Amino acid sequence: xxxxxxxxxxxxxxxxxxxxxxxxxxxxxxxxxxxxxxxxxxxxxxxxxxxxxxxxxxxxxxxxxxxxxxxxxxxxxxxxxxxxxxxxxxxxxxxxxxxxxxxxxxxxxxxxxxxxxxxxxxxxxxxxxxxxxxxxxxxxxxxxxxxxxxxxxxxxxxxxxxxxxxxxxxxxxxxxxxxxxxxxxxxxxxxxxxxxxxxxxxxxxxxxxxxxxxxxxxxxxxxxxxxxxxxxxxxxxxxxxxxxxxxxxxxxxxxxxxxxxxxxxxxxxxxxxxxxxxxxxxxxxxxxxxxxxxxxxxxxxxxxxxxxxxxxxxxxxxxxxxxxxxxxxxxxxxxxxxxxxxxxxxxxxxxxxxxxxxxxxxxxxxxxxxxxxxxxxxxxxxxxxxxxxxxxxxxxxxxxxxxxxxxxxxxxxxxxxxxxxxxxxxxxxxxxxxxxxxxxxxxxxxxxxxxxxxxxxxxxxxxxxxxxxxxxxxxxxxxxxxxxxxxxxxxxxxxxxxxxxxxxxxxxxxxxxxxxxxxxxxxxxxxxxxxxxxxxxxxxxxxxxxxxxx
Numbered sequence: 446x447x448x449x450x451x452x453x454x455x456x457x458x459x460x461x462x463x464x465x466x467x468x469x470x471x472x473x474x475x476x477x478x479x480x481x482x483x484x485x486x487x488x489x490x491x492x493x494x495x496x497x498x499x500x501x502x503x504x505x506x507x508x509x510x511x512x513x514x515x516x517x518x519x520x521x522x523x524x525x526x527x528x529x530x531x532x533x534x535x536x537x538x539x540x541x542x543x544x545x546x547x548x549x550x551x552x553x554x555x556x557x558x559x560x561x562x563x564x565x566x567x568x569x570x571x572x573x574x575x576x577x578x579x580x581x582x583x584x585x586x587x588x589x590x591x592x593x594x595x596x597x598x599x600x601x602x603x604x605x606x607x608x609x610x611x612x613x614x615x616x617x618x619x620x621x622x623x624x625x626x627x628x629x630x631x632x633x634x635x636x637x638x639x640x641x642x643x644x645x646x647x648x649x650x651x652x653x654x655x656x657x658x659x660x661x662x663x664x665x666x667x668x669x670x671x672x673x674x675x676x677x678x679x680x681x682x683x684x685x686x687x688x689x690x691x692x693x694x695x696x697x698x699x700x701x702x703x704x705x706x707x708x709x710x711x712x713x714x715x716x717x718x719x720x721x722x723x724x725x726x727x728x729x730x731x732x733x734x735x736x737x738x739x740x741x742x743x744x745x746x747x748x749x750x751x752x753x754x755x756x757x758x759x760x761x762x763x764x765x766x767x768x769x770x771x772x773x774x775x776x777x778x779x780x781x782x783x784x785x786x787x788x789x790x791x792x793x794x795x796x797x798x799x800x801x802x803x804x805x806x807x808x809x810x811x812x813x814x815x816x817x818x819x820x821x822x823x824x825x826x827x828x829x830x831x832x833x834x835x836x837x838x839x840x841x842x843x844x845x846x847x848x849x850x851x852x853x854x855x856x857x858x859x860x861x862x863x864x865x866x867x868x869x870x871x872x873x874x875x876x877x878x879x880x881x882x883x884x885x886x887x888x889x890x891x892x893x894x895x896x897x898x899x900x901x902x903x904x905x906x907x908x909x910x911x912x913x914x915x916x917x918x919x920x921x922x923x924x925x926x927x928x929x930x931x932x933x934x935x936x937x938x939x940x941x942x943x944x945x946x947x948x949x950x951x952x953x954x955x956x957x958x959x960x961x962x963x964x965x966x967x968x969x970x971x972x973x974x975x976x977x978x979x980x981x982x983x984x985x986x987x988x989x990x991x992x993x994x995x
Contacts, residue, residue: 446895446926447569448534449512452486454504457948457957469922471937472930472959473970474946480930482946482957484571484900487511489547490537491569492562497545502954510538516895519567528554535568537561569896572885580855580881581869587853590837593888594813596806600848603802607847610795617788634776637758641769644751651751651762654744679724686724689717803850810851811839817887824883827913828906832861835880878906886917897921899929907933912991915939919995934974938967938991945970967992 452461463483474480489495490511500507515523515533523530529552538550539561549556551564580586591600679686693713700706755762814837821835839851855868859876868880889897899918906914915936921927922941931937943962950956962970968988969980976984 446514447487447511447928448514449510450483450486451508451510452483453508454501455486455507455509456482456499456501458482459501459956461957461959463944463959465926465928466942467922467926468941469919469927469929469939471940471943472928472946473932473937473943473974475948476932480946481900483959484898484930487569487898488571489539489541490561491565491571492558492560495539495541495545495547495558497541497543499541500543504543506540506542508538508540510536512536513568513896515568516893518893519564522564522567523551526560528552528556535564537564566894568894569898570889570894571898572889572900580877580884583852583854586837586855586868587848589884589888590810590813590817590853593817594809596809596813599802599806599809603799603806603849604847606795606799606802607845610792610799613788613792613795617785617792620785620788631776631779634772634779637772638769638776641754641758641765641772644747644754644765646751646762646765646769654748654751674723674727678720678727686717686720689713689720693717799845800850803845806849807839807851810849810853814839814853817884820887821880821883824887824917825880827910827917828879828883829910830859830876830879834858834865835883836865838865879910882906882914886914886921889921894925896926896928899927899931901930901932908935911935912939912994932974934971934988934991937974938971938988939995943967943970964992 446467447465449465450461450463452458454460472480472483485493485499486509489499490509513519513535515535519535520530520533523535528535531552536550536552539547540549541547547558549558549561551560580589588597591597677685690713693710693716696706696710696713700710751762751765755765758765758768760768818834818836822833825833825835834857836856838854838856840854841851842849856865857868857876857880858865868877885899911933912935915933916939918927918929918936919939919941929936929940937943943966945960945962945966946957947960948957960966968985971988971991972980972984975987
């Protein structure tokens with residue numbers, strides 16, 4: 446539930462800090478005082494779209510924050526998203542600058558507006574002033590039905606399978622339409638794959654081929670140079686190995702007279718050993734290197750073929766393996782597309798998957814529509830619509846859409862003599878308000894969202910009906926937190942607690958502030974709502990009666 450709200454430099458509010466209570470709370474005040482500012486701030490904190498116009502005049506930014514206690518679903522969501530979690534609560538914060546840019550935070554960690562909305566759907570539900578009119582839209586009716594029945598995940602699954610079916614149908618249609626062009630591309634790719642594949646070429650193989658070509662092309666020079674080095678080291682008239690050994694022996698003798706020569710003698714002896722090892726290595730090298738013009742010609746022919754192929758396809762020789770892989774992948778894809786019968790089978794399977802999910806959703810919708818229609822009809826009897834009926838029709842759509850196999854239509858009969866007809870065609874403004882409120886109350890009762898907020902959804906009703914609406918909201922507040930912005934005294938009187946919004950001028954600027962009302966304050970405020978400008982003892986007495994009748 447909502448525990449605390451902080452609003453700073455937002456519209457008409459310079460700074461406001463509120464501590465909320467459980468149960469049903471009413472927010473009242475004169476028209477234009479700014480009753481909806483609080484709900485606008487909450488809407489932004491729950492992921493609503495931010496605009497620079499909400500920043501208070503002559504201020505750089507608006508700063509909003511709200512603290513909510515959390516239950517299982519919201520706690521699990523925060524854990525899954527790796528947000529910090531302390532004391533089973535969350536602090537939502539949003540900073541909006543004058544240009545409309547905003548930053549959002551969850552428990553101090555940066556967050557996106559999308560993440561705020563995702564969490565907001567689990568912790569609070571705001572019913573706006575135009576919720577009744579929204580019920581006239583087919584998409585709103587469908588979403589309300591699915592939300593009430595817990596069918597949103599099933600609806601998303603149906604939409605996903607519809608897209609898969611549509612993709613399969615598109616691939617089959619493209620294959621049938623573009624058979625000739627696809628065949629030409631397949632032939633070109635097949636030739637390309639065959640030509641590059643015939644080279645037996647890999648990037649590693651190309652490097653080894655270059656190394657072997659370098660050895661064979663310079664074999665004579667390699668043999669000559671290594672032979673000259675071998676002669677100098679061990680096979681010439683004065684080999685370096687023998688000379689190093691002789692000098693080492695001579696210095697060893699002289700070291701008997703001066704030990705300082707021992708280290709030099711050791712270095713020459715080691716040099717003699719190294720020279721002998723070098724001689725052995727050169728002999729082994731000469732055994733491997735040979736003049737092989739035939740092999741050199743073969744390698745150069747292979748290299749010419751690789752370079753020519755690379756030039757043809759305008760890539761470097763090293764890029765040919767990658768080009769071969771890409772062409773092979775595209776060829777495989779085209780081969781699959783060319784198999785129209787296989788594509789038809791895939792389309793049929795995707796269609797069957799869609800129909801299975803859509804029929805399951807249709808059955809669940811039918812059950813939800815029956816129970817919701819019955820519940821709303823019962824509430825209508827208390828809202829001055831005795832004998833009225835509300836039903837949800839599932840109109841078949843044989844072709845099927847991403848939304849399923851039916852269109853959802855809310856139908857109503859305001860009195861027993863009327864037949865059921867679409868909601869928008871038979872309901873007057875007052876009837877629409879009452880029916881809409883009945884739907885919202887029923888759907889809210891079925892949800893697990895801990896905080897419910899109603900923004901003047903009781904417009905268009907009054908008298909006994911208003912008192913019944915207030916009682917309904919009070920009953921709703923027994924199991925969760927309910928906040929209602931209202932202009933009806935009968936609704937406000939049913940609240941467990943009440944705030945009044947006051948607009949005042951200070952230093953040439955207009956400010957809105959909230960006043961928490963005690964029992965006497967509630968009598969005065971409800972009397973004002975009953976009697977207007979002139980408050981009399983009679984209106985105060987009437988207000989006290991309304992409060993006592995809770």
